[in-house]
Amino acid sequence: MQPRNTHLNSAALRGAVDLAAVKAAGEAAQKAEQARAERARQAEAGEPAAGAGYPLVIDVSEETFEEEVVQRSTEVPVVVDFWAEWCGPCKQLSPILERLAEEYAGRIVLAKIDVDANQLIAQQFGIQGIPAVMAVVAGQLVPLFQGAENEANVRKILDQLIAVAEQRFGIVGGSGAGAEAGDPAAAAPRRPLDPALEAAHEALDRGDLGGAIQAYQNVLADQPGNAEAQLGLAQAQLLRRVEAFDPQAVRAAAATEPKNVQAQLDAADLDLVGGHVEDAFGRLVDTVGRTAGADRDTARLRLLELFEVIGSEDPRVTAARTALARVLF
Structure with a gap:
């Protein structure tokens, strides 16, 4: 079973990402449950899935975010691509995301957000650099990655996202423009949980x-x-x-006190929940490299904990493990 390793409860991300500003997570989860029940009823009755024919790649604005991202996330994982016209790496990544959205044929929807035209959304998501890619599943934030990635890595990350959506929320895409009604995979039941x-x-x-x-x-x-x-x-x-952090204070302490291990641990936690996975890992690897004794062990153990949150098969974890080994040995 793929781990549910990237699902972060949006209500607990105060100061990092406030999805509650556009839709309460509990309400979205309730809609997700209703959508699952409706899909089960349609499958049993042999009816085509509702919502078939919606576009797989959409441009989203602050005005349409709730409908196009949060509400739609109760039916299908919505991958959010933060980009800008002037961003060179965005122009490399966006075609990959668009091509995979079409190839996945409704198992995901790609929502493209121009950060220059939608600064409020970018602030709510804590976007510090682009390209940045996140996802919303049943109204819940799923940080994915920041920076350009090659197609193989993006495909692996999307496969993990879909597995989490299916196994944790029972959300199975396939009702989009490229999906076939009555696809047996789309009607597959959730695996019973303990x-x-x-x-x-x-x-x-x-x-x-x-x-x-x-x-x-x-x-x-x-x-x-x-x-x-x-x-x-x-x-x-x-x-x-x-949940009790003051993000500005945490980041200020980390910037002014590079040898303060606790400040670096706190900042790494904020990096991770904000979707800046490489930044979180890099910060802690650097901390391990510049410390010794108990401080080094504390930073190393926190880094291993964050590896667990993301998942051992994620390529960013693999890269960070290699970097950690270099500073340790």
Whole structure:
């Protein structure tokens, strides 16, 4: 089973990304459940999927964001491409994303947002550099990557996104312009979850971080090797750490006190929840490289925790592990 490693509860990302400003996550999740029930009913009745024929690549503005991204994310994962006309790397990445959106034939929708024309959305997502790619699934933020990536890496990331959407939310794309009605894959049932694990996921989804942490720990007490519970716990602990942060103060401390290990740990957490995965990893690798003893071990262990949040198969984790090995040995 692919880990649910990139699902971050938007309600807990105050100061980093405020999706609640456009749509409450709980309301979106409710719509997602309704959409799943409707798809199941259509599949049982042999009816074509609702919504067939919507475009797979769309330009989104501040006025259309709620409808085109948040509401649509209850039916299909929406990949959000932040770009600008002057951005050279954007011109390399955007054609790859557009081509894959067409190739995936409705399993994702690509929403393109010009950051110059939609500065409010860019601020809400904490965009610090472009190209930046995120996703929204059932109203929940899923950080993907920042900077240009080659097609093989983008394909791998999108495959992981689709797996998370299917297994965690029961959202199966395929109702878009290129999809065929009655596709058996689109009607595939969700794999049943362990009730204790499902309770932990539900606690995380509703923002009960303390309850989620305890529930994941309970699962791990009985099943120490449960990878999904390990990832869920790492995610809940990350969100618990950042929910009380003052982002400006954290970043100011990290910039002015490069030898302050705690400041660098806090800034790395903010980087990660803001979708700046490489920045988070790079910051901690640098911290490991410039410290020794207990400080070095603290930074190394936090980096390993963040690896768990993203997932061991992610190419950014592989690259960061290599960088970490260089500074350690």
